[in-house]
Amino acid sequence: MSKKSKYAAVPYLVWMVIFILVPLILIGVFAFTTTVQVDSEGNVLTTEEYDTYVADLIAEYDEIGEDYDINELLENDDITEKTVFTLAHILEVSKYSSVLINSAWLALIATAICLVIAYPLAYMISRMRESRQKLALMLVMLPMWMNFLLRTYAWMTLLEKNGLINKLFGLIGLGPFEMINTQGAVVLGMIYNYLPFMILPLYSVMTKIDSRTIEAAQDLGANGIQVLGRVIIPLSMPGVATGITQVFVPSISTFIISRMLGGGTNMLIGDLIDLQFLGNAYNPSLGAAISLVLMVFIILCMSITNQLDNEDMEGVLM
Amino acid sequence: MNKNKIIELKNITMEYDGEQILKGINLDIHDKEFVTLLGPSGCGKTTTLRIVGGFITPDSGDVFFGGKRVNDVPPYKRPVNTVFQKYALFPHLNVYENVAFGLRLKKVSEPEISRRVGEMLELVDLKGYDKRGVNQLSGGQQQRIAIARALINNPKVLLLDEPLGALDLKLRKEMQIELKKIQQRMEITFIYVTHDQEEALTMSDTVVVMKDGTIQQIGTPQDIYNEPVNSFVADFIGESNILPGIMHRDRLVEFAGNNFECVDGGFDPMEPVDVVIRPEDIKLTPASDDALNGVVENVTFKGVHYEIIVKAYSDTWMIHSTKAPNVGEVVGITLTPEDIHIMKKSEVKKVNYFKSDLTEGSDIEQKI
Ligand SMILES: Nc1ncnc2c1ncn2[C@@H]1O[C@H](COP(=O)(O)OP(=O)(O)OP(=O)(O)O)[C@@H](O)[C@H]1O
Ligand SMILES: [Mg+2]
Numbered sequence: 001m002s003k004k005s006k007y008a009a010v011p012y013l014v015w016m017v018i019f020i021l022v023p024l025i026l027i028g029v030f031a032f033t034t035t036v037q038v039d040s041e042g043n044v045l046t047t048e049e050y051d052t053y054v055a056d057l058i059a060e061y062d063e064i065g066e067d068y069d070i071n072e073l074l075e076n077d078d079i080t081e082k083t084v085f086t087l088a089h090i091l092e093v094s095k096y097s098s099v100l101i102n103s104a105w106l107a108l109i110a111t112a113i114c115l116v117i118a119y120p121l122a123y124m125i126s127r128m129r130e131s132r133q134k135l136a137l138m139l140v141m142l143p144m145w146m147n148f149l150l151r152t153y154a155w156m157t158l159l160e161k162n163g164l165i166n167k168l169f170g171l172i173g174l175g176p177f178e179m180i181n182t183q184g185a186v187v188l189g190m191i192y193n194y195l196p197f198m199i200l201p202l203y204s205v206m207t208k209i210d211s212r213t214i215e216a217a218q219d220l221g222a223n224g225i226q227v228l229g230r231v232i233i234p235l236s237m238p239g240v241a242t243g244i245t246q247v248f249v250p251s252i253s254t255f256i257i258s259r260m261l262g263g264g265t266n267m268l269i270g271d272l273i274d275l276q277f278l279g280n281a282y283n284p285s286l287g288a289a290i291s292l293v294l295m296v297f298i299i300l301c302m303s304i305t306n307q308l309d310n311e312d313m314e315g316v317l318m
Numbered sequence: 319m320n321k322n323k324i325i326e327l328k329n330i331t332m333e334y335d336g337e338q339i340l341k342g343i344n345l346d347i348h349d350k351e352f353v354t355l356l357g358p359s360g361c362g363k364t365t366t367l368r369i370v371g372g373f374i375t376p377d378s379g380d381v382f383f384g385g386k387r388v389n390d391v392p393p394y395k396r397p398v399n400t401v402f403q404k405y406a407l408f409p410h411l412n413v414y415e416n417v418a419f420g421l422r423l424k425k426v427s428e429p430e431i432s433r434r435v436g437e438m439l440e441l442v443d444l445k446g447y448d449k450r451g452v453n454q455l456s457g458g459q460q461q462r463i464a465i466a467r468a469l470i471n472n473p474k475v476l477l478l479d480e481p482l483g484a485l486d487l488k489l490r491k492e493m494q495i496e497l498k499k500i501q502q503r504m505e506i507t508f509i510y511v512t513h514d515q516e517e518a519l520t521m522s523d524t525v526v527v528m529k530d531g532t533i534q535q536i537g538t539p540q541d542i543y544n545e546p547v548n549s550f551v552a553d554f555i556g557e558s559n560i561l562p563g564i565m566h567r568d569r570l571v572e573f574a575g576n577n578f579e580c581v582d583g584g585f586d587p588m589e590p591v592d593v594v595i596r597p598e599d600i601k602l603t604p605a606s607d608d609a610l611n612g613v614v615e616n617v618t619f620k621g622v623h624y625e626i627i628v629k630a631y632s633d634t635w636m637i638h639s640t641k642a643p644n645v646g647e648v649v650g651i652t653l654t655p656e657d658i659h660i661m662k663k664s665e666v667k668k669v670n671y672f673k674s675d676l677t678e679g680s681d682i683e684q685k686i
Binding site: 210212213215216217218219220221222223226230231234235 | 371373392393394398399400402404406407408409410419420423424467468471
């Protein structure tokens with residue numbers, strides 16, 4: 001590697017340290033530590049013990065009848081605060097495992113539906129004429145140019161009890177249907193918002209499939225389905241893996257979609273984390289712990305996805 | 319050669335983006351025949367092959383296989399296999415699986431597949447490469463895998479689109495012999511595309527010379543070489559001197575400022591014609607008043623012979639000889655009537671042949 005390219009990486013490294021490493025360390029610190037009270041002999045006081053101690057102190061001074069400032073007293077006594085390692089927050093996350101499972105389930109459904117919609121679409125686009133391909137890709141990306149909140153908000157008004165869709169159903173004497181504030185609405189929101197992230201990686205691997213490779217398969221006796229199964233799908237596996245990652249990860253951790261379209265009735269893991277940091281359940285330690293668990297969960301899921309990809313691409317020189 | 323027609327192309331036309339690529343192709347291909355489509359780049363060879371393979375449907379005209387019209391039969395139902403111009407191997411499969419692809423589709427048993435793939439790899443001299451990824455192979459090795467992959471299916475007809483293009487000269491010669499042997503031993507029909515005239519002449523039973531989407535001549539290699547129908551074919555097959563001439567009467571032609579006796583007839587009196595003379599047919603003699611005299615401009619050693627450029631009258635001649643005169647020497651050009659081939663001026667206006675007014679050294683590049 002030349003000197004120049006060595007230094008070219010520096011800004012990126014700085015960026016990584018500031019915006020990835022530091023937050024990650026902070027989350028770790030939040031998740032694995034707690035502050036405890038320690039007395040002069042170094043014994044850790046339980047919460048009850050400490051409460052009793054404070055109550056005793058107050059009672060003592062009340063008896064004497066002197067003016068006092070409780071904070072000043074606590075600062076000057078022999079009890080000190082100490083930050084210690086704990087697994088308590090991580091263990092507490094298990095209470096919310098049903099939320100995690102529900103989130104993973106909805107994200108999985110959304111990812112699967114995205115794949116089913118995106119795969120044939122991406123293939124069709126990749127076989128269009130060059131000029132048409134550009135147009136089709138622009139149409140795919142068009143919704144992404146609109147603000148995320150705005151897009152989701154638009155779905156709210158569409159799905160409402162008096163929304164456009166129910167009105168249309170009303171015209172033919174159907175409904176109104178309960179659509180907003182359901183899990184279905186949440187999945188719909190995920191699909192709508194993240195579909196382009198499935199189409200684009202699929203499209204980019206599919207355009208690289210030489211049409212002569214497909215012709216060669218036909219020439220050797222493969223019908224349409226066999227061409228799909230033996231050539232197109234194996235060759236598009238890297239795109240499938242990327243697409244799944246790009247849809248599954250934001251879907252499992254979303255909180256805006258479930259709040260706007262799920263009406264808060266279906267709490268997702270993202271909502272839970274949001275609540276610990278910015279909501280009324282303020283508890284950053286628990287929030288950090290959930291985030292960590294979620295991260296590990298996602299990494300596990302992705303390593304499985306990548307495995308899929310690797311097996312299918314066996315024998316290919318990367 | 320068996321005279322059974324196995325494939326017939328009738329009046330095939332094909333248009334891409336408003337441009338006529340094939341202009342009425344008529345071609346019969348017989349059982350066990352080695353047919354070569356020969357022509358310059360872009361003349362429509364691959365397009366013709368793709369129509370036979372079924373990858374494109376002609377705009378008009380019909381394709382018959384064994385007497386049955388197959389215009390709408392998809393490629394996977396046709397009894398032909400193709401060796402593609404750019405190999406088109408499967409990048410996700412290793413060498414073994416690439417070759418086995420056709421057999422797997424036919425649900426052939428595993429031991430049988432293993433045996434036949436082994437045979438094929440041996441045939442193309444790539445034994446022991448089974449587990450290699452195809453992208454790890456050289457161009458020539460990939461090309462041989464493409465041949466093995468097509469041959470393993472025992473097709474009745476094998477289409478080969480410049481299958482030896484990426485090989486070095488020595489391997490190319492070896493593979494030419496090997497392919498010819500395979501074709502004869504397996505008794506299959508080869509439709510072979512090349513723009514290498516030597517390859518076409520040495521391998522084929524029948525050569526089809528194409529130009530700009532039309533067939534110029536169909537014949538045996540000997541016919542094509544000895545009796546080219548026009549100056550394009552004459553020039554494309556081997557090197558030629560093509561000179562403007564005037565046919566005075568049957569068996570008397572004027573060119574290069576002299577009258578020559580020749581063996582052709584059937585032209586109008588005083589009709590302008592093309593006179594074609596092969597460089598190896600010309601004899602160099604000492605300069606004399608009876609012969610056509612010229613000045614040697616350039617001598618190049620070509621291995622078996624010397625290529626000698628002589629300026630005589632207002633024409634530049636290319637002559638092949640085993641003896642080299644000195645540059646600047648005046649020599650005589652001697653022709654016998656059999657060496658002079660008279661051709662109708664081709665109606666096709668522009669042909670990139672070795673024009674008589676070309677300067678030295680620009681001869682070979684002018685082709686194709
Ligand atoms: N899919 C296509 N779309 C548009 N034009 C095409 C297409 N395929 C071929 N052509 C045109 O048709 C003409 C003939 O092409 P073809 O591939 O048959 O030539 P070729 O004789 O095989 O040449 P080469 O020796 O270079 O392979 C060319 O001018 C080419 O540009
Ligand atoms: Mg070609």
